[in-house]
Amino acid sequence: DQQVKQNSPSLSVQEGRISILNCDYTNSMFDYFLWYKKYPAEGPTFLISISSIKDKNEDGRFTVFLNKSAKHLSLHIVPSQPGDSAVYFCAAIIGGSNYKLTFGKGTLLTVNP
Amino acid sequence: ETGVTQSPTHLIKTRGQQVTLRCSSQSGHNTVSWYQQALGQGPQFIFQYYREEENGRGNFPPRFSGLQFPNYSSELNVNALELDDSALYLCASTEGHSNTEAFFGQGTRLTVV
Numbered sequence: 322d323q324q325v326k327q328n329s330p331s332l333s334v335q336e337g338r339i340s341i342l343n344c345d346y347t348n349s350m351f352d353y354f355l356w357y358k359k360y361p362a363e364g365p366t367f368l369i370s371i372s373s374i375k376d377k378n379e380d381g382r383f384t385v386f387l388n389k390s391a392k393h394l395s396l397h398i399v400p401s402q403p404g405d406s407a408v409y410f411c412a413a414i415i416g417g418s419n420y421k422l423t424f425g426k427g428t429l430l431t432v433n434p
Numbered sequence: 435e436t437g438v439t440q441s442p443t444h445l446i447k448t449r450g451q452q453v454t455l456r457c458s459s460q461s462g463h464n465t466v467s468w469y470q471q472a473l474g475q476g477p478q479f480i481f482q483y484y485r486e487e488e489n490g491r492g493n494f495p496p497r498f499s500g501l502q503f504p505n506y507s508s509e510l511n512v513n514a515l516e517l518d519d520s521a522l523y524l525c526a527s528t529e530g531h532s533n534t535e536a537f538f539g540q541g542t543r544l545t546v547v
Binding site: 325327353355357362363364365366367370410412414420421422423424425426427 | 438465467474475476477478479482484489492524526534535536537538539541
């Protein structure tokens with residue numbers, strides 16, 4: 322049972338435009354969400370996170386939005402750059418058992434020059 | 435400050451054999467978590483070690499076992515290897531058992547033939 326879902330396996334955007342990566346979750350106990358970026362032959366790298374008490378968190382070109390009622394979060398990258406091309410994983414944590422990250426399957430983002 | 439390092443980077447084993455994967459945690463981190471990433475999937479939590487004791491376990495059979503040493507490095511052992519064990523095995527280290535600040539190694543690619 323996939324508790325964190327990334328329904329788009331891939332996304333292609335032009336350099337300079339906005340990239341929007343989506344993530345849905347089913348477990349209402351999740352209260353902290355993270356986005357990781359992964360290049361080939363490297364481990365995932367933490368990008369940005371958001372607590373369930375917030376609906377937006379911004380860090381430079383990256384913004385994460387959380388809609389708790391819809392159990393949906395999205396990552397916006399503006400402007401997109403070719404170096405952003407990677408697999409992006411959405412992950413979630415239940416506060417009481419915060420040793421375990423539950424990941425989605427990932428979305429491959431390709432930013433074309 | 436050294437990052438998380440894993441060894442080996444690749445290996446091939448035969449079904450039924452046993453394998454040991456190793457992870458050195460980031461300097462100052464006392465907790466190591468292990469994840470399995472099968473092809474086309476997101477990482478799945480195997481277990482976590484905090485101060486040399488198992489601190490949580492995912493839905494993996496007992497033939498997946500681990501150790502953590504006094505220097506906080508860790509081993510993942512898999513007995514009676516099956517073809518489905520072929521995957522990228524990721525190690526993540528944190529300071530304390532919260533995974534909200536997890537740093538991942540580059541992974542070990544295990545192929546079982």
